[in-house]
Amino acid sequence: MSKILIRGARVLGGEAQDVLIDGETIAQVGTGLTVDATTTVIEAEGRILLPGLVDLHTHLREPGREDSETVLTGTKAAAVGGFTAVHAMANTFPVADTAGVVEQVWRLGRESGYCDVQPVGAVTVGLEGKHLAELGAMHDSAAGVRVFSDDGKCVDDAVIMRRALEYVKAFDGVIAQHAQEPRLTEGAQMNEGIVSAELGLGGWPAVAEESIIARDVLLAAHVGSRVHICHLSTAGSVELVRWAKSKGWNVTAEVTPHHLLLTDELVRSYNPVYKVNPPLRTEADVTALREALADGTIDCVATDHAPHPHEDKDCEWAAAAMGMVGLETALSVVQETMVETGLLDWAGVADRMSFRPARIGRLDGHGRPVSPGEPANLTLVDPAYRGAVDPAGFASRSRNTPYEGRELPGRVTHTFLRGRATVVDGNLA
Secondary structure: OOOOEEEEEEOOOOEEEEEEEEOEEEEEEEOOOOOOOOOOEEEEEEEEEOOOOOEEEEEOOOOOOOOOOOOHHHHHHHHOOOEEEEEEEEOOOOOOOOOHHHHHHHHHHHHHHHEEEEEOOOEHHHOOOOEEEEEOHHHHOOOOOOOOOOOOOOOOOHHHHHHHHHHHHOOEEEEEEEOOHHHHHOOOEEEEHHHHHOOOOOOOOOHHHHHHHHHHHHHHHHHEEEEOOOOOOOOOHHHHHHHHOOOOEEEEEEEOOOHHHHHHHHHHOHHHHHHOOOOOOOOHHHHHHHHHHOOOOEEEEEEEOOOOOOOHHHOOHOOOOOEOOOOOOOHHHHHHHHHHOOOOOHHHHHHHHHHHHHHHHOOOOOOOOOOOOEOOOOEEEEEEEEEEEEEEEOOOOOOOOOOEEOOEEEEEEEEEEOOOEEEOEEEEE
């Protein structure tokens, strides 16, 4: 593998430096580095160099829903978005609740070559919430599963949740909870509030999320285990996580890009592209989420990339599937909501989108400093770029983005996975 010199990039938004990649590793970081004629040079003045992004929450749909996404198309989308590792959720067909299925997803990820894929194992058999899945077998498999989730459904039985937390504690695993009390959300179509009342749509109350979070942080403290809150979406949830952390409990949380930017006012259009689980909330919730991400109460950004075929979204609101694609726009949304508002600098972005998610998922080789000797998993960003989102150009198989036609800042120009360019000048290599 040839050498690559990234010249004049602002590493984590700091001073301009040169970064030399030799094979799979960062060889040198400094100024005025000299190279021979065989080295590929990338002129990166004005661009930001970050460690490769890590997503804790991606739906790749394979096996079973390849009409929505495959591991190959999903990892291509991840690379375009600057990600070098994603965690693939378990709600596939069949469900990833056995060693065999998680190994299949892991091997497909290795074959894709665009991004590392770390499978997330189901907590319960068939995501049915009745019996624990093969947690130990999935952990001991070639996939080495460390994160378990029934995402898409809540582990609503307190005894099952307790047992899961006890089980994974033995190998420092984490239960990632989809916090949604099912009895409080029967027939729910959007956030419960003024807009739902005016539109006559079934409301999804904030307490449905907050009550599960309250229970689970208490269970995690009781067991002494790790719980991670998926796609946190309300101001009340922020306060619960902040309280749990003040107690020293092992609780982490994520927020999606769309919950940092979009509100339930958009549902007035009845466009199903805005239908998502958990639902878009209020402006006050958005403000609380941004502030919590900035102060570290919320640990990381996770996309909840949820691809759907056209027919599942091009229908009336009540019949539409919930979810949005997000891998290819995540960094741009974070730049708009967090960097351009002054809430985070680029070093903070690296922390929330690389260092922390890699640490939560116990993912080796990712979320590492941009330093000599470290794996060359890197993302190069042009922060000055602005352009309208065109889903026709997505690498993802699905097009259900809420940002179509919206101008967003920033563009990933290059992504490197262990020294190999997966994206060059904004295009898949």
